[in-house]
Amino acid sequence: MLEDKKTENGSEAKERNDELFNRIKDLLPKDAGFVKAEFEGPDIVIVVKKIAAIYEDESVIRNIATAVKKKLIVRSDSSVLMGPEKALEVIESIIPKEAGASNIKFEEDFSEVRIEAMKPGLVIGKGGSTLKAIAMQTGWSPKVLRTPTMDSDTIRGVRQLMYNERDFRKKFLHRVGQNINKTVMKSEWLKATALGGFREVGRSSLLLETPHSKVIVDCGISPEPGIKGLDANASGDVNKAFPYLDSANFSINELDAVILTHAHMDHSGFIPYLYKYGYDGPVYCTPATRDLVALLLNDYIKLVARSGGTPLYDEKDVRKMLMHMVTRDYSEVTNITDELKLTYHNAGHILGSAQVHLHVGEGMYNIVHTGDMKYGFTRLFDPANTRFPRVDALFIESTYGGPNDITPNRHDTERNLMETIKRTIDNKGKVLIPLFAVGRSQELQLVLESYMTGDNSPYRFDVPVYLDGMILEASAIHTAYPEFLKEGLRNRILNNRSPFESEIFEVVKGEREQVFENGPAIILASGGMMNGGASVEYFRRLADDARNTLVFVGYNSSNSLGRRLQNGVSEVPLPDSDGKMAPIKVNMNIKTVEGFSGHSDRRQLISYVEKLNIRPKSIFTMHGEEHKCEDLARTLGKVAHAEGRAPMNLDSIRLK
Ligand SMILES: [Zn+2]
Numbered sequence: 001m002l003e004d005k006k007t008e009n010g011s012e013a014k015e016r017n018d019e020l021f022n023r024i025k026d027l028l029p030k031d032a033g034f035v036k037a038e039f040e041g042p043d044i045v046i047v048v049k050k051i052a053a054i055y056e057d058e059s060v061i062r063n064i065a066t067a068v069k070k071k072l073i074v075r076s077d078s079s080v081l082m083g084p085e086k087a088l089e090v091i092e093s094i095i096p097k098e099a100g101a102s103n104i105k106f107e108e109d110f111s112e113v114r115i116e117a118m119k120p121g122l123v124i125g126k127g128g129s130t131l132k133a134i135a136m137q138t139g140w141s142p143k144v145l146r147t148p149t150m151d152s153d154t155i156r157g158v159r160q161l162m163y164n165e166r167d168f169r170k171k172f173l174h175r176v177g178q179n180i181n182k183t184v185m186k187s188e189w190l191k192a193t194a195l196g197g198f199r200e201v202g203r204s205s206l207l208l209e210t211p212h213s214k215v216i217v218d219c220g221i222s223p224e225p226g227i228k229g230l231d232a233n234a235s236g237d238v239n240k241a242f243p244y245l246d247s248a249n250f251s252i253n254e255l256d257a258v259i260l261t262h263a264h265m266d267h268s269g270f271i272p273y274l275y276k277y278g279y280d281g282p283v284y285c286t287p288a289t290r291d292l293v294a295l296l297l298n299d300y301i302k303l304v305a306r307s308g309g310t311p312l313y314d315e316k317d318v319r320k321m322l323m324h325m326v327t328r329d330y331s332e333v334t335n336i337t338d339e340l341k342l343t344y345h346n347a348g349h350i351l352g353s354a355q356v357h358l359h360v361g362e363g364m365y366n367i368v369h370t371g372d373m374k375y376g377f378t379r380l381f382d383p384a385n386t387r388f389p390r391v392d393a394l395f396i397e398s399t400y401g402g403p404n405d406i407t408p409n410r411h412d413t414e415r416n417l418m419e420t421i422k423r424t425i426d427n428k429g430k431v432l433i434p435l436f437a438v439g440r441s442q443e444l445q446l447v448l449e450s451y452m453t454g455d456n457s458p459y460r461f462d463v464p465v466y467l468d469g470m471i472l473e474a475s476a477i478h479t480a481y482p483e484f485l486k487e488g489l490r491n492r493i494l495n496n497r498s499p500f501e502s503e504i505f506e507v508v509k510g511e512r513e514q515v516f517e518n519g520p521a522i523i524l525a526s527g528g529m530m531n532g533g534a535s536v537e538y539f540r541r542l543a544d545d546a547r548n549t550l551v552f553v554g555y556n557s558s559n560s561l562g563r564r565l566q567n568g569v570s571e572v573p574l575p576d577s578d579g580k581m582a583p584i585k586v587n588m589n590i591k592t593v594e595g596f597s598g599h600s601d602r603r604q605l606i607s608y609v610e611k612l613n614i615r616p617k618s619i620f621t622m623h624g625e626e627h628k629c630e631d632l633a634r635t636l637g638k639v640a641h642a643e644g645r646a647p648m649n650l651d652s653i654r655l656k
């Protein structure tokens with residue numbers, strides 16, 4: 001389907017693209033020995049006989065890129081590449097030992113050599129000098145990847161997959177490039193359809209259509225009915241679990257691209273299903289999002305299987321999705337169809353999270369989709385970006401957009417948490433903090449590290465902080481992408497003083513007995529809303545002791561165990577080791593500490609809109625409970641003197 005869609009203009013397109021490639025050829029220095037130019041995903045690859053001729057004057061490539069408005073990649077023709085064995089020797093002699101290079105692998109299909117390093121900066125060299133030396137002496141174009149300072153199975157797995165599937169990747173990227181550049185169309189209209197996550201939290205998905213392009217932003221599942229609802233055999237309200245893809249009058253095969261804002265399941269969880277049912281186009285995301293998605297989706301599959309359900313898809317489908325991912329950094333402008341340009345911007349929510357800026361047609365229309373977004377202080381990230389080249393319509397999240405959603409400031413929030421912990425420890429109790437493995441866990445690690453090791457801190461408790469569940473692996477992924485983190489934190493990781501590796505943290509591997517037997521402790525356990533995961537296991541053992549405290553720091557959906565405990569139930573049924581439901585008495589203290597959220601509160605949402613450098617004409621709220629979406633839409637409409645609206649799922653809005 002994808003292939004045939006625009007063939008009516010095939011010959012014209014070929015002519016136009018050949019013209020483009022010829023132009024590039026003419027702009028290159030003659031002695032570079034131009035062989036060919038071709039599309040590779042959204043980029044153009046230029047293959048030459050003498051790569052040194054191009055590296056000698058870098059302005060050449062910059063100027064061509066500006067002229068053709070594409071990202072250019074220069075590579076050597078395979079005929080002039082140095083043999084891998086010899087090249088490896090040369091590369092090892094060029095890279096300084098302190099770079100900690102490892103895992104040097106040659107990708108013949110791309111004429112690239114992949115170099116992993118503890119200190120990528122030293123492989124790159126001043127102004128790229130070391131990279132240049134490698135390319136000029138061996139012909140191979142170096143691609144540098146950061147080795148995480150903590151071991152990560154996920155990163156190793158994803159990188160191995162990309163290497164093993166390089167043959168497929170080459171063909172796939174070529175096909176994507178062909179599709180993007182098939183025709184130049186002028187579209188007369190633009191339509192947005194809410195497929196999920198409107199007037200609710202969960203299963204986020206938005207379809208954007210022109211007469212010639214169809215893309216979706218996010219494709220998640222709902223956390224609402226719990227793990228059971230995510231299961232294809234569930235008896236619960238499955239109708240609310242997934243986006244309305246089948247009701248929107250289009251087939252999965254017609255999609256040109258999936259644009260992913262960030263890794264959380266309510267945005268990514270349905271994507272592998274698309275591949276299971278025949279989608280074979282690209283998913284765009286940031287590099288950090290790709291690795292976190294691999295972690296979260298594989299964990300979801302395990303969790304469902306463990307609870308006796310049948311997951312919607314399996315590891316094979318997740319691998320397929322990963323093989324189709326095209327990563328982009330913040331601020332890179334990318335043509336994803338002939339008329340849609342995508343640019344990601346920082347969203348401040350979790351590692352790799354991005355706001356989406358879409359430029360449609362030649363200046364016809366501009367959309368900003370915030371994804372999940374934090375416009376406020378966190379220890380991990382800078383606040384969400386508010387500067388865009390143009391904005392006509394804004395789609396904004398509303399998780400805490402209600403009139404009462406004013407969270408306390410961070411200083412008070414942190415003091416509140418530390419005081420709660422202090423009281424519990426003084427009482428010889430244990431503190432259990434259930435967390436989403438990605439995001440709040442790392443934020444809490446930073447808070448605890450800061451207070452428990454700070455010089456004049458009144459909270460230098462001498463108790464272990466246990467990490468259980470996926471938290472460690474998620475933290476490890478953070479150490480591979482310091483460029484996404486706040487400057488101070490980034491520098492600590494780069495200088496091998498990563499707070500995630502502080503000695504206050506103890507990792508629980510397998511046996512949990514030691515945690516229960518030893519005295520006071522702080523336990524960070526994955527399973528944020530307590531619908532499953534390590535947090536539930538700890539709760540089961542700690543619940544009846546009144547000295548212990550359960551502290552919530554994040555969002556609990558309305559049907560979750562977390563919400564019921566927050567509401568003060570005195571007894572909850574939980575399955576015992578045989579799977580039989582048994583009542584658990586709740587004697588431990590239950591406390592909610594607000595203010596750690598990775599979402600903006602009401603004030604932050606309003607000030608985000610006020611700070612936008614350009615005032616949107618229309619503001620659409622999403623990702624919030626019904627009354628919050630409605631109220632926020634009204635308020636923001638007034639603030640920005642714009643149309644403010646809270647669409648319902650399945651609403652279609654003509655934007656242009
Ligand atoms: Zn999120």
Ligand SMILES: [Zn+2]
Nearest residue numbers: 264266267372
């Ligand atoms: Zn979300």
